[in-house]
Amino acid sequence: MATRMFSAAFVLILVSVTIALPSDFKLPKLKEGGKHWALLVAGSNGWYNYRHQADICHAYQIIRSHGIPPEQIIVMMYDDIANNEENPNQGEIINQPDGENVYKGVAIDYRGKDVNPTTFLDVLQGNEENVKGIGTGRVIKSQSNDNLFVNFVDHGAPGLIAFPTKFLHAVDLNIALDHMHDNNQYHQLLFYLETCESGSMFSSLLRKDYNILAMTAANSTQSSYACYFDKKLGTFLGDLFSVNWMQNSDQGNLNSETIDEQFHIVRKETNRSHVMEFGDLTMNQLMLSTFLGSEQDNHMVLDAPNPNLDAVPSEDVDITIERNLYNLAKEENNQEEMKERSAKIAAIMMKREKTDNTIKQIVSLVAGDRNFKEQNNMLMGENDLFKHDCYRPMVEYLKDSCVDLDLPSNRYSLKHLRIIVNLCERPYSNDAIMDAIDKVCQPDIMLV
Ligand SMILES: *[C@@H]1O[C@H](CO)[C@@H](O)[C@H](O)[C@H]1NC(C)=O
Numbered sequence: 499m500a501t502r503m504f505s506a507a508f509v510l511i512l513v514s515v516t517i518a519l520p521s522d523f524k525l526p527k528l529k530e531g532g533k534h535w536a537l538l539v540a541g542s543n544g545w546y547n548y549r550h551q552a553d554i555c556h557a558y559q560i561i562r563s564h565g566i567p568p569e570q571i572i573v574m575m576y577d578d579i580a581n582n583e584e585n586p587n588q589g590e591i592i593n594q595p596d597g598e599n600v601y602k603g604v605a606i607d608y609r610g611k612d613v614n615p616t617t618f619l620d621v622l623q624g625n626e627e628n629v630k631g632i633g634t635g636r637v638i639k640s641q642s643n644d645n646l647f648v649n650f651v652d653h654g655a656p657g658l659i660a661f662p663t664k665f666l667h668a669v670d671l672n673i674a675l676d677h678m679h680d681n682n683q684y685h686q687l688l689f690y691l692e693t694c695e696s697g698s699m700f701s702s703l704l705r706k707d708y709n710i711l712a713m714t715a716a717n718s719t720q721s722s723y724a725c726y727f728d729k730k731l732g733t734f735l736g737d738l739f740s741v742n743w744m745q746n747s748d749q750g751n752l753n754s755e756t757i758d759e760q761f762h763i764v765r766k767e768t769n770r771s772h773v774m775e776f777g778d779l780t781m782n783q784l785m786l787s788t789f790l791g792s793e794q795d796n797h798m799v800l801d802a803p804n805p806n807l808d809a810v811p812s813e814d815v816d817i818t819i820e821r822n823l824y825n826l827a828k829e830e831n832n833q834e835e836m837k838e839r840s841a842k843i844a845a846i847m848m849k850r851e852k853t854d855n856t857i858k859q860i861v862s863l864v865a866g867d868r869n870f871k872e873q874n875n876m877l878m879g880e881n882d883l884f885k886h887d888c889y890r891p892m893v894e895y896l897k898d899s900c901v902d903l904d905l906p907s908n909r910y911s912l913k914h915l916r917i918i919v920n921l922c923e924r925p926y927s928n929d930a931i932m933d934a935i936d937k938v939c940q941p942d943i944m945l946v
């Protein structure tokens with residue numbers, strides 16, 4: 499009897515609570531007592547790559563303005579852009595034409611050479627001991643109730659993302675995520691990745707049952723795209739996927755828009771590559787505020803031009819910049835500048851030709867110099883990467899042996915790593931591939 503009365507009272511309370519709820523009531527954003535954490539990383543340096551650090555600064559502004567406190571955000575960026583000698587607006591970075599300064603207030607934890615894969619993995623996994631004395635020494639300290647947002651913007655290639663002088667391999671990233679899962683270091687994790695071939699970092703690697711959802715700018719075989727060439731700055735201001743999700747976040751209400759809604763909007767707008775999702779797709783039903791912060795953002799959002807109009811694949815950024823600057827100089831009849839720019843264009847073209855030749859020679863040695871059909875398959879194929887045991891050491895060997903390829907910073911060379919995927923998937927032996935690399939790139943050593 500008492501129990502029944504109790505239940506009746508309980509139901510009554512429930513009903514009245516339900517009635518009292520405002521109509522836009524949403525489920526709690528975080529688990530009881532949970533916090534937001536965020537790790538923002540731009541993995542490149544140099545003026546040609548302005549856009550990567552601009553994207554990351556913009557992401558910082560978004561999560562700060564939605565209430566994630568600086569103590570729960572960690573930023574890794576080379577920090578050579580705002581005060582770069584090429585920057586006419588000293589101390590500022592923008593992420594859209596005539597945009598606001600997104601560099602303002604960004605608290606950088608790791609800069610310069612501290613932006614590397616080892617430190618990144620230590621920060622991500624909360625290995626405080628390992629980063630003592632490096633940068634601010636701060637790490638992600640998320641616990642089992644906390645939600646973590648990771649945003650990484652940079653160059654990539656099949657199965658890897660690039661840092662200024664080192665690669666982060668897909669296998670290592672996924673091992674780190676597994677480790678975090680096993681140690682209860684998050685409740686849910688959202689990973690936004692803007693790199694070329696970004697799908698290959700997660701495809702057939704990221705588990706579906708680990709409360710991790712990854713969204714990538716491209717699939718496993720495609721470039722990602724730069725956008726917003728700025729005449730005055732002489733570089734691209736953003737990347738297409740990043741600009742699209744961030745402009746959508748700036749304009750929308752993070753408390754009522756789901757990840758799935760953002761995915762579909764951004765996928766439609768990022769029409770040069772396929773925006774993809776991997777991992778736990780049921781997380782798509784969560785509100786964006788679950789990761790980006792749930793406070794209402796009251797700052798004014800500027801209208802932005804369509805970023806698709808001048809988008810170029812990442813590997814063509816350097817040459818497009820030089821061509822655009824050449825054309826501007828031509829309009830102004832600035833002969834000196836025209837000469838300088840055409841010299842740079844010629845140098846880029848020559849370097850590309852050398853890269854093509856190096857790779858062709860390696861393929862010809864591995865596949866047999868008379869086997870043109872096989873050579874062609876290796877050069878043109880777009881195999882998905884499964885043989886990480888071959889690919890990973892071969893890519894490292896190529897980087898260290900063929901220094902003229904400028905790996906990992908040269909995106910044109912990075913694009914050719916697809917051919918190493920093809921060789922590995924064939925499969926040729928590691929020895930055969932290394933032997934060919936030696937013959938082409940270290941002929942002096944071979945003679946000894
Ligand atoms: C990636 O997209 C390209 C272009 O649409 C397509 O040809 C290729 O099959 C796709 N690859 C994967 C793995 O989805």
Ligand SMILES: *[C@@H]1O[C@H](CO)[C@@H](O)[C@H](O)[C@H]1NC(C)=O
Nearest residue numbers: 767768769770804805806807
């Ligand atoms: C992408 O969309 C833009 C408009 O936003 C359009 O101008 C362009 O042609 C589209 N590109 C492709 C490849 O569909």
